[in-house]
Amino acid sequence: MKKVYEGKTKTVFELEDGNYLLKFKDDVTGENGVFDPGANTVGLTIEGAGQTGLRLTKYFFEILGEKGIPTHYVDANIEEATMTVKPAEMFGNGLEVICRYRAVGSFLRRYGMYAEEGQELDGFVEVTLKDDVRQDPPISEDALAMLGILSHDEYKRLKxxxxxxxAVVKDELQKKGIDLYDIKLEFGRAGDNNEITLIDEISGGNMRAYKNGEYIEPLKLGELVLSE
Structure with a gap:
């Protein structure tokens, strides 16, 4: 097993069979000790966050698999906080794709002249470059195509x-009386036909969710969703 990448919230190892192993950490992104899924730095460490994040990721990836949505997920070991995944090629140096249902976070900071906090958004899709130095700038479809990162057809599929x-995640949370405000996803090209595939994770660490108007911390979100 060869270590190939040390990320903020995961360590990545290459396996002998060509797949990869993701080791989930207890670190979450944020600033000044406050969690923020869009932050570029590790803001705090929450004991058990890695296992809870993996448990939720496994839960959602298996639902998506049943619906025929392509993901890189193979299997997971909750006790060891590891997930085995298929190889996938990133777009450029990586993209983050945000689906927004409410005006919060960076959307509100940018568009606050026109948007009110918590205002409903109709699944607005926003793509940003993974670039810590430039604070993950948003990028348009045309710019992605012109820079050779993503074709117009690939952008359409990505969206x-x-x-x-x-919508799947939103519906699952709604069953527990939880409102999804936004979710951050990552994709790559996988397989012989370079199919656009969901990669990384789906956990409390990459979404904002509220219940009865109160924000739910990532660890608590996992507990609420996975409770009977």
Whole structure:
């Protein structure tokens, strides 16, 4: 097993069979000790966050698999906080795709002249470059195509998948009386036909969710969703 990447919230190892192993950490992104799924730095460490994040990721990836939505998920070991995944090629140096149902976070900071906090959004899809130095700048479809990161057809598919996955997660949370405000996803090209595939994770660490108007911490979100 060869270590190939040390990320903020996961360590990545290459396995002998060509698959990869993701080791989930207890670190979450944020600033000044406050969680923020869109932050570029590790803001705090929450004991058990890695296992809870993996448990929720496994839960959602298996639902998506049943619906025929392509993901890189193979299997997971909750006790060891590891997930085995199929190889996938990133778009450029990586993209983050956000599906927004409410005006909060960076959307509100940018568009606060026109948007009110918590205002409903109709599954607005936003793509940002993974670039810590430039604070993950938003990028348009045309710019992605012109820079050779993503073709127009790939962008269309990316947007479709994002809204489809966002809707699945939103519906699952709604069953527990939880409102999804936004979710951050990552995609790559996988397989012989370079199919656009969901990668990384789906956990409390990459979404904002509220219940009765109160924000739910990532660890608590996992507990609420996975409770009987």
């Amino acid at each position: 479709e998948l994002t809204r489809e996955i966002g």
